[in-house]
Amino acid sequence: MATRNHDPVGFVHRYTRQEDQEIVGLVAASLAFGNVVAARRNIEIALEKLGPDPAALVCTSGQRALRLRLDGFVHRIYRGEHLVRMLVGAGTLLRDHGTLGAAFASFHRRSSGDFRESLAHLADALRGNARDRSTRHLVSDPRAGSACKRLVLYARWMVRPADGVDLGLWPVPPSDLVIPVDTHILRISRNLGLTSRRTASWATAEEITAKLRKLDPEDPVKYDFALCHLGVSRQCPSRPEHDKCARCVLQEVCCVWSAGSFVPSAKEAG
Structure with missing residues (x-):
């Protein structure tokens, strides 16, 4: 438990609703690079700005409202505007599918169980039409050949069976990870x-x-x-x-x- 609480996944376990866990996990995993202490501090700041019901906020707020919420946020090369673009994409998926897990399961079926392509579809949806370098780094493209560590880490949290660390929220076989x-x-x-x-x-x-x-x-x-x-x-x-x-x-x-x-x-x- 102590190790989990020092890991970015610890933030996800503060929440009980699946939709909130998905949004918090997306933010925490996306910012989980660089100095561990700095990353945890900035994840905390981002989540404070999103408030106690992050999924509801993301689902019902437009880009302008989210920009106001995340105004002044900085983590290494990322600014609030980059998180906003990703969260706008997440909000669209929540409205269309109910949960991000349902969205990913749909991508997985469409990709005939190809995890890499499923993850690429998720990344496409989260980036939307953003073309700036920082957003594309925040939500990297598995098709480009990099390990996409943070997006893959997020998938592990969501897919693997609940074991006190991972949460087992998404209906995708862990064997595909x-x-x-x-x-x-x-x-x-x-x-x-x-x-x-x-x-x-x-x-x-x-x-x-x-x-x-x-x-x-x-x-x-x-x-x-x-x-x-x-x-x-x-x-x-x-x-x-x-x-x-x-x-x-x-x-x-x-x-x-x-x-x-x-x-x-x-x-x-x-």
Whole structure:
């Protein structure tokens, strides 16, 4: 529970209505990059501006009203106007389908179960006709080849069975998901021999997921939260340290441990 509350998904668990959880999850996942402390602070600010009933607000407010709400919001390269464009798209989906989950399920059926194409349809709908670079970065296009970590992370939260972290809200098989790949997942996956690729691309995400699918075909990305937080907590540091690696639960399957490629620990260096 403590780890969840330090993760962006913790914001979603503050709400009880599915529609609110979907909107809060979309905002939290979209802003989940950069410094963790700064990201959490700015997610909090954005949600305060949206008020206690974010789905109702998004569903009933026009672009101008949302701009007034989010006026002055900044997170790295994003401004309030970029969040507004995404939320206007989300509001349209809510009005047309009732929930974002119903919308995504429709896209998934239309795509014959192709997760990448389903996610691309969702991204198209959220961006609308926006062509500016920041909005297209905020809601990235899976067809372009990047890992689309934040959009894929959002899908994991919504699709995977409710387990205290993920919420199991969307009627899509967890087996169709692809793992969200950030710097932590990429590094740890390389350490575990799940991929030899050096960039966080869609191809990398698919390769890692294919390896994890051999462990659990029905729910291959259930390992994501635990693996990612090994990196976030620095229990698996970016520069392997013998003392930390010696205590790691993954050492038996870790290529770094088996190769003995360590930097001196602080105690040894001193």
